[in-house]
Amino acid sequence: MVRSIMMLLLCQLAGTVVQEGTGLPIPGPVMGLVLLLGLLVWRGGPSQSLHDTAGGFLKHLGLLFVPAGVGVVTELQVLQANALAIAIAIPVSTILGLVVTGVLMQRLLRGKADA
Amino acid sequence: MHSLLPLPFFHVWSYLQTQPLMGLTATVCAWELACLIDIKAGHKPITNPTVLSITMLACALLITHTPYSAYFNGAQYVHFLLGPATVALAIPMYANWGSIKRHFVAIFISLTTGSIIAATSAMLIARALGAPHDVLVSLGPKSVTTPIAMAVAQNLGGQPPLTAVFVMITGIFGTVVCTGVLRLARVRDWRAQGLAAGTAAHGLATARMILLNETAGAYGGVAIGLNGIITSIALPLLVQVFGF
Secondary structure, three states: OOHHHHHHHHHHHHHHHHHHHOOOOOHHHHHHHHHHHHHHHOOOOOOOOHHHHHHHHHHOOOHHOOOHHHHHHOOHHEEEEHHHHHHHHHHHHHHHHHHHHHHHHHHHHHOOOOO | OHHHOHHHHHHHHHHHHOHHHHHHHHHHHHHHHHHHHHHHHHOHHHHHHHHHHHHHHHHHHHHHHOOOHHHHHHEEEEEEEOOOOOOOHHHHHHHHHHHHHHHHHHHHHHHHHHHHHHHHHHHHHHOOOOOOOOHHHHHOHHHHHHHHHHHHHHHOOOOHHHHHHHHHHHHHHHHHHHHHHHOOOOOOHHHHHHHHHHHHHHHHHHHHHHHHHHHHHHHHHHHHHHHHHHHHHHHHHHHHOOOO
16 A cells, blocks of 8 residues: 555656646646556556555545635635626536537537447 | 633643644544535535535634634645545546547547636636636636646636635536536437536536446546646636636
8 A cells, every 4th residue: 555655646746846847837746647647558557556545545535625625714705705706607607518518529429339 | 712711721722723633633523524414414415525524614713713724734634635636536547548548539629628618608707797817717727626726726826725615616516407407408428428527517526427327427537637637738828818
């Protein structure tokens, strides 16, 4: 398990180094994701241990969002001041995103089975 | 709160406020309690454990007049794990690599279009209704999974905590409406439904798709990772083009 955590941290570290070094707008952890995916494709799949460790992280992903979310207490005034803009922008844009992605994907996949 | 406490308790309280132990323990306790409530309520979108935990902890901070920085002093140890967890998203993406590779062009076109339209429409509407720059760039990455969204917002000069709140609102709204909206739009293909849910409303809507159909869940997972990458690249360009 420690070796799997080391893998994840090393990928994140390498991603962060690349991001800081190149000034690309892609966050370090995302770069780490791409790096690990490339590694898996190249080497042919994760070890059982890496698979389980990653599963453990992702199973409790909801918990990891909590500290940042509690930061809402520092943003109450901003939320109140922009309540109308937020209350309209989020639902409308989310419905647009759902419909555009879903309709386009269904069109492009028409007649293509997943065999 | 402080003045209501007898002196010895006041000392203990003051001491604990300078230590990471309280914030960390409170976070884990709130999460366990929220999970219990969620199970009892039968996993309703509205009893999402993340939302419940945030609500409980935010109320606790406001009632006890605890500054967020004192809470985060302990909670940062949980927060830090978002980085490795983001990297770990590579594993479910790899598990669906065969299917992704086969339909990559379709996935890429649909996801990029949907993602750009969702982000741009959100920022355009909010700007028209008078929201300032930092709110706009915090709103842009709202459809992406939280760790990526917060990092993108930070790079653009937004407020990461505000982004976290927007991501949550988007996820809850998307989870509640996704099946109805997709039915109205006559999207029946499970691959398309999953991809749409993951693109517009990240992991929360994907969790709902997993309950409905395995293929839809897998495509939702693909969308979470891919949209994270695409948004990180496209959003800074969109912000420049539209001058947000």
